[in-house]
Amino acid sequence: ILIVLLLGSIAPLQLHAASFNESCRATVDPPCQALLAYRSSSLSPTIANISSLFSIPVQAILAANAFSPSDDPSARLSTGETLRIPVPCSCAANGQRSGNTTYTIAPGDFLFQIANNRYGGLVTIEEIAAANGIVDLDKILAGQNLTIPYPCSCRGNSFGGRDALFMAYVVQDGESREGFYRSYNLSQEEFDRLNPSVNLDDLVVCMCVACRARFNRSALDSNLTVASGGYAITANGCVQCNCDGTELHCTRAPTAPRNCSLGCRNSRLQIGNFSTGANSSGGCTIESCLYDGYNNRQIFT
Structure with a gap:
């Protein structure tokens, strides 16, 4: 059973960049699996919708959230419900860890809605514009494909001697450091190491304890x-x-x-x-x- 974190539907501040400034070398550092904390908007998406948004199989989303493989992916999520989305995290050409997916603009879409309602604030309007060479933010066309960058972190899938996956989380108004310490079983020192100089008004990295395979x-x-x-x-x-x-x-x-x-x-x-x-x-x-x-x-x- 998934215990979801129910949070307010206040729109997140548009301040972050689609990177945690985690340096990497494309020829040396392989892609890893990372997580995004996706908060459902008032559009009440389904898991099938989210699967399409991030190009991630429905089964992978069900598994990451401990849902049964037989659960209905067409059931709508409640506003504010938070899911873990497993995503690939690569080394971009600029030497930073990041990922991206593709979104096809629907009739009536505009960039603020795409960034905040479709993608839960994990990307900003400015980041979408920069990734797609958009000069006039009011001029987008239905049917146009957009590259949607998202933040992610690998950190060797390890932290403090523990196997881990790292999750990008958009902070909402009123949330506190103490809440994060409790939710993710981190000490203040560990949280600060993951998020140096953060003011909890933006995007943070959360650590999820994990099990790493030691297979052939x-x-x-x-x-x-x-x-x-x-x-x-x-x-x-x-x-x-x-x-x-x-x-x-x-x-x-x-x-x-x-x-x-x-x-x-x-x-x-x-x-x-x-x-x-x-x-x-x-x-x-x-x-x-x-x-x-x-x-x-x-x-x-």
Whole structure:
């Protein structure tokens, strides 16, 4: 069950840039998974709408928020409801971490509405204009495709010796530092390290405790990282990995296709199962079948 943070619908201040000034080198630093805290506007979008806005699969959004894979993505969100959106975070040409998606202008749209109502204040009017070479903010055309930049952070998916995912969060009027400390289990020192010189009137980085995979290095999901309380569907839909805040627990996905081969070699066990027995010295033996990643040809155990 997802515990959502219900916040006011006051429009966020348009002050931030679509970057946390996290330097990177495109030839050295690979993309990572990051999170955006998306606050539902008065437009009451659905998860399917949000999936389209960020070009992120519905299943990935359901998983990041611990919703059931069978939940209806067409159900409307309440105004102010906040979801975690998993997004790719790359190294841009300017040597800063950032990401972007594409939005097609609908009839009646204007930039303020797109920035604040569609994208929850995660991007500003000025950032959209700069990314698309728009000079006159009042002149946009229905059907035109816009590049929408968004802020993100990687930080090596680690903070204070803990596996972590980092989430961009738009601060609302009236929110306090103490509220962030409690919500994200951070000390004041840790929060200040993540957000030096921030005045809580803008955009901040929040840390979400996560579980990072230690799979076979050749696996396509060897760098899988899942926020605590959430899960990820991997191995072409065959495997679900849940994070309990300490480590990943991977089992057959509830919606796994019938052709998934999830057994361990020389064993009757399936991924996520274990058995106990007695050995010749009178002690106990425990046999387990653990998931170790996948590639285009097989699932590793």
